Amino acid sequence: MKSLESQSTKSLTAERIEERHFPEICRLHSDREVMRTLSADGEVLSEAQTREGLERQCAHWERHGFGLWVFREMGSGEFVGRGGMQFSDIEGEPEPVVGLAYAVLSEYWGRGYATEMASLCLAVASEDLGRDRVSSWTLPSNRASQRVMEKVGFEYRREFTFAGLEHWYYEIGIGE
Template identity: 35%
Template sequence: MTEIRTPRLILRRWHDDDLAPMADINADPQVMRWVADGSVQDLDQTAEAMERWEEEWDEEGFGLFAVELLASGELAGFVGLSVPEFLPEVLPAVEISWRLGPQFWGQGYASEAAHATLEFALQDRGLDRVISISAVGDDASENVIRKLGMVLERETTHPVYGTALNVHAIDLTEFHA
């Protein structure tokens, strides 16, 4: 089982008891504001998403990690790697993304987990490049992206929702682990 420990977090595969807290995160309009069309997701949609995330682990050898606080065992959300099939113009590519509950914002958890995930991509999975896709205006994600050393590669538009997107990239041979 793939697990990464950072000073404050455990990045791990998904457990059944992660469903309710992840569904709470996905049901928060503040969290989902920058995701797809901004719609919240209910318990069933979250369960389906978690199944897809686990399938990606099995098929690709990487996926979205559940992010657990080491001190309390709380699920903070996810950080991980996926293939951004919704944006065919960037394929083939692997994307790093994150989604944390608002009570975990502003504490450096996303940056800590994302940094560990980039190390995983480079050292354990042998990837040489990772991208991150953010909605224009999502300043919090842009801040994490900058901390990771990623640079703007292109501006584009979501092919379904028409929202403006920024695509950032990092060559992992230049990533400072």
């Protein structure tokens, strides 16, 4: 399998998430608008919580050869968010699913960056990982995320509980 550590879209560059990205991920996790729908309690994350999550994301890359990327604007190099795919255990699924995840700093909302991240992930899942299915989920109140998923072809499947909260589960068949 080719290295997936660096990627790009029409507007963004992406690099494998690493410990050195801690300050940028802290910035994302302290953005109140982002965390309203990203954290389990709707609150910003502490540095300790962010470090713990970052360590898990780095370990996922080591174990599986893919994971989350840090995304930057192509022209400016400014950090805009993170996105990618990870294995996740989901209630009602017989085995871990490849789950799409993305988060964009609120100052960059409305520019199509989450859609670019999602589209890139689906291409990598199909072409590089040989996956035929990708899942994603969000809170019922997160219409922006639902629109991104629907725009790139995900279909709503069901409700389920994740991190102690009701979520909507979406799925897409790819590479068929």
